[in-house]
Amino acid sequence: MANAPREIIIAKNLGFQYVGARRAAIQGIDLSIREDEFILLTGPSGCGKTSLCRCLNGLIPNFYQGEWTGELLVDGLSVTTQLTSELSRRVGYVFQNPENQLFALTVEKDIAFGPENLGLSREEIRQRVDEAMNVTGTLPLRDLAPYELSGGQQQRVALAGVLAMKPSVIVLDEPTSFLDPRTAEEVMRATDDLRRELGLTIVVVEHRLDLVARYAERIVVMDAGKIVADGDLEETLDEKFDLLAGLGVGIPRVSLLWAALRRDGLVSGKVPTRVEDAASSLGGMMSQ
Amino acid sequence: MITLEKVSFTYRSGQRALQDIDLNLEGGDFIAIMGENGAGKTTLAKHLNGLLKPSQGRVLVDGDDTRKVSVARLSRKVGLVFQNPDHLLFSETVKDEVAFGLKNFGFAPEVVHNQVIRTLEALGLSEYAETSPFLLSGGERKRVALAAILATEPDYLILDEPTIGQDYQQKERLRNFILQLYSQGKAVVMITHDVEFVAESNPKVILLSQGRIVAQGPADSVLSKDELVKKASLVRPQMSRLFGELTKYGLPSDVVDVHRARILLEEKLSEAKVRVAQNS
Ligand SMILES: Nc1ncnc2c1ncn2[C@@H]1O[C@H](COP(=O)(O)OP(=O)(O)OP(=O)(O)O)[C@@H](O)[C@H]1O
Ligand SMILES: Nc1ncnc2c1ncn2[C@@H]1O[C@H](COP(=O)(O)OP(=O)(O)OP(=O)(O)O)[C@@H](O)[C@H]1O
Ligand SMILES: [Mg+2]
Ligand SMILES: [Mg+2]
Numbered sequence: 001m002a003n004a005p006r007e008i009i010i011a012k013n014l015g016f017q018y019v020g021a022r023r024a025a026i027q028g029i030d031l032s033i034r035e036d037e038f039i040l041l042t043g044p045s046g047c048g049k050t051s052l053c054r055c056l057n058g059l060i061p062n063f064y065q066g067e068w069t070g071e072l073l074v075d076g077l078s079v080t081t082q083l084t085s086e087l088s089r090r091v092g093y094v095f096q097n098p099e100n101q102l103f104a105l106t107v108e109k110d111i112a113f114g115p116e117n118l119g120l121s122r123e124e125i126r127q128r129v130d131e132a133m134n135v136t137g138t139l140p141l142r143d144l145a146p147y148e149l150s151g152g153q154q155q156r157v158a159l160a161g162v163l164a165m166k167p168s169v170i171v172l173d174e175p176t177s178f179l180d181p182r183t184a185e186e187v188m189r190a191t192d193d194l195r196r197e198l199g200l201t202i203v204v205v206e207h208r209l210d211l212v213a214r215y216a217e218r219i220v221v222m223d224a225g226k227i228v229a230d231g232d233l234e235e236t237l238d239e240k241f242d243l244l245a246g247l248g249v250g251i252p253r254v255s256l257l258w259a260a261l262r263r264d265g266l267v268s269g270k271v272p273t274r275v276e277d278a279a280s281s282l283g284g285m286m287s288q
Numbered sequence: 289m290i291t292l293e294k295v296s297f298t299y300r301s302g303q304r305a306l307q308d309i310d311l312n313l314e315g316g317d318f319i320a321i322m323g324e325n326g327a328g329k330t331t332l333a334k335h336l337n338g339l340l341k342p343s344q345g346r347v348l349v350d351g352d353d354t355r356k357v358s359v360a361r362l363s364r365k366v367g368l369v370f371q372n373p374d375h376l377l378f379s380e381t382v383k384d385e386v387a388f389g390l391k392n393f394g395f396a397p398e399v400v401h402n403q404v405i406r407t408l409e410a411l412g413l414s415e416y417a418e419t420s421p422f423l424l425s426g427g428e429r430k431r432v433a434l435a436a437i438l439a440t441e442p443d444y445l446i447l448d449e450p451t452i453g454q455d456y457q458q459k460e461r462l463r464n465f466i467l468q469l470y471s472q473g474k475a476v477v478m479i480t481h482d483v484e485f486v487a488e489s490n491p492k493v494i495l496l497s498q499g500r501i502v503a504q505g506p507a508d509s510v511l512s513k514d515e516l517v518k519k520a521s522l523v524r525p526q527m528s529r530l531f532g533e534l535t536k537y538g539l540p541s542d543v544v545d546v547h548r549a550r551i552l553l554e555e556k557l558s559e560a561k562v563r564v565a566q567n568s
Binding site for chain 1: 323327373424425426427428431452453454455458460521523526530537553557560561563
C-alpha cells in the first residue's frame with residue numbers, strides 16, 4: 001500500500017523577534033505542509049513572509065540573532081538543533097534579491113557550485129547543471145559573469161542554482177519579481193513540473209496571485225506576523241475575499257471584476273481566478 | 289526636455305545593449321518602458337542621468353550633452369531609482385537615507401525635515417524613520433530607495449521596476465504619488481514588467497526588444513495587441529485576455545483595466561437581465 005504523503009514541515013507556535021526589533025516578525029505560527037504540496041505564501045509587505053522562509057532553511061535562528069519561540073521540524077529535523085548544511089541540502093531557497101545569491105565567476109560555475117558540494121559524480125553534476133540551465137533559459141548566459149547580467153537574468157541563474165540541488169523542499173521568495181511576464185509564467189510552470197516529477201514541496205512567496213493561482217492548491221495569508229488565512233486557494237479567495245482585499249493581497253483582476261459585478265447583483269457564484277473560467281461564465285450569461 | 293538622438297550602446301564585453309534609440313521626454317510625460325529580460329531597459333535608464341554615455345549618438349538633458357556635464361549636476365534634475373534597492377542604501381537610519389540627497393542639494397534643514405516626513409508618510413514608511421534600512425523587508429527597502437529620490441522632486445524621474453516587492457495597497461499609493469508628480473509637470477518614466485500596474489495607470493508605453501524600440505503608443509492599445517506583446521515577452525493583462533474572448537457579444541477588444549471592464553459589463557449584463565425577464 002502506498003504511503004499517504006507525509007508532513008515535511010511542521011511548525012508549532014513558531015515565533016521570532018529579531019534583535020533590536022520592536023515587535024516579533026512572526027508569532028504563533030501553526031503550519032503543517034505535506035510532501036508534494038504547492039503553497040502560495042502571501043500578505044502585505046513587511047508581514048513576515050521572508051522571516052518565515054528564513055526559518056524553513058535554518059537561516060533563522062542560525063544566522064539571524066533574536067528570540068525564538070515554538071518548534072519547527074523540517075523533513076524530520078529540528079531547525080534549532082540541526083546543522084544548517086544538513087538543512088540547506090533539503091531546503092533550497094531562492095532569495096528575494098537574486099544578486100545576493102550569485103558569487104562564482106561565471107554563470108555555469110555558479111549553478112554547479114551546489115551540486116559539486118554534494119559530492120556527486122561528474123556526469124551527474126553535468127546533467128543537473130544542463131537540465132537547470134535548460135529549464136531557466138540560462139544556457140546562452142553560461143560563460144558570462146554575474147555582474148554582466150540584467151536583473152532578470154540574475155534571477156534565472158539564482159533559480160537554476162537551486163534547482164540543480166534537487167532539494168526536497170524549494171522555497172521561492174518572490175522568484176519572478178525581476179522576470180519578464182512570459183518568463184515568469186514559464187518559470188512557474190517549470191517549477192510545478194519539477195514538483196510533479198520529483199514529488200517536491202514548493203513554497204512560493206508572491207504578491208501577484210494570477211501568476212501562481214494555476215499551480216498552488218493552497219494559500220497561506222499572513223498579516224503582522226501571524227497566519228490569518230490558510231486553505232484551498234480558490235475557496236479562500238471566494239470566502240475570505242473582503243479580508244484579502246483589505247490586506248492588499250494581489251488578487252487576480254478577473255476575481256476583482258467578478259466580485260464587483262457580484263456586489264452589483266449582476267453575477268452570482270464563486271469568484272473565478274482564471275480568465276478562461278470568467279470568460280465562459282460571462283459568455284453564457286450574455287448569450288441568453 | 290531630455291532628448292536621445294540615435295543612441296547606441298555596447299558594453300565593454302562587446303554586448304550590444306541599445307541600437308538607434310530616439311526618444312523625447314518632457315514635463316508632464318508619463319512613460320512606461322517594457323520589454324524582455326536583457327532588452328536594454330536598465331541600460332537605457334542609465335543613459336538618462338549620464339551614468340552611461342552612448343557609444344554612438346547623444347543624450348541631451350535640457351540642452352546639455354551628458355558627455356559634457358557631471359553626473360552629480362545631472363542628478364539634481366534627473367532622479368534614478370535603481371532596479372536593485374540594495375544599490376542605494378548606506379545610511380544608518382531610513383530618515384537619514386531619505387534626507388541625504390536633500391541635504392546634498394543644499395536645502396535648508398527645516399525643508400529637509402518636512403520633505404522627509406511627507407515622503408515617508410506617502411510611501412507608508414513613517415514607522416521606520418529611525419530604523420536601519422538594512423533591517424527592513426525587501427518591499428520596505430525598495431520603498432526607501434524610492435523615497436530617497438522622490439523626496440528631491442527632480443524634474444525627471446526614472447523608476448527602474450518601482451513595483452517590485454510591493455503589495456496591491458503599496459502599488460496604489462505609489463500610483464497616486466506618480467500621478468501627482470506628472471500632473472505637477474514632472475516627467476515620469478517607469479521601467480516595469482508589471483503589466484497589470486501599467487494597464488491601470490495608463491501611461492504611454494514604449495516596447496523595447498533586443499535594444500530597439502519596437503512599438504509605442506497608449507497602454508490600452510499596445511497591451512491588447514497579441515503580436516506586439518509576444519515580441520517583447522510580455523503577456524496581455526487579464527482584462528485584455530477576457531475581453532478578447534467576449535468580442536462576439538459586441539464588446540471592444542482594447543479593454544485592459546478593471547474599471548473600464550466593469551462599466552462595460554454592467555451595461556451588457558443589465559441588458560441581458562432585462563431580456564431574460566421579458567422572455568419569461
Ligand atoms: N534582519 C532584520 N532585523 C530586524 N528586523 C527585520 C529584519 N528583517 C526583517 N525585519 C522586520 O521584520 C518584519 C518582517 O519582515 P519580512 O522581511 O519577513 O517581511 P516580508 O513579508 O517578507 O515583506 P516584503 O513583502 O516587503 O518582502 C518587518 O517589519 C521588517 O522590518
Ligand atoms: N555591466 C554589463 N556588462 C556587460 N553586459 C551587460 C552589463 N549589464 C547588462 N549587460 C547586458 O546588456 C543587455 C541589456 O541589459 P539591461 O540590464 O539593460 O537589460 P534589462 O532590459 O534592464 O533587463 P531586465 O528586465 O532583466 O532587468 C543584456 O544582454 C545584459 O546581459
Ligand atoms: Mg520578503
Ligand atoms: Mg533591468
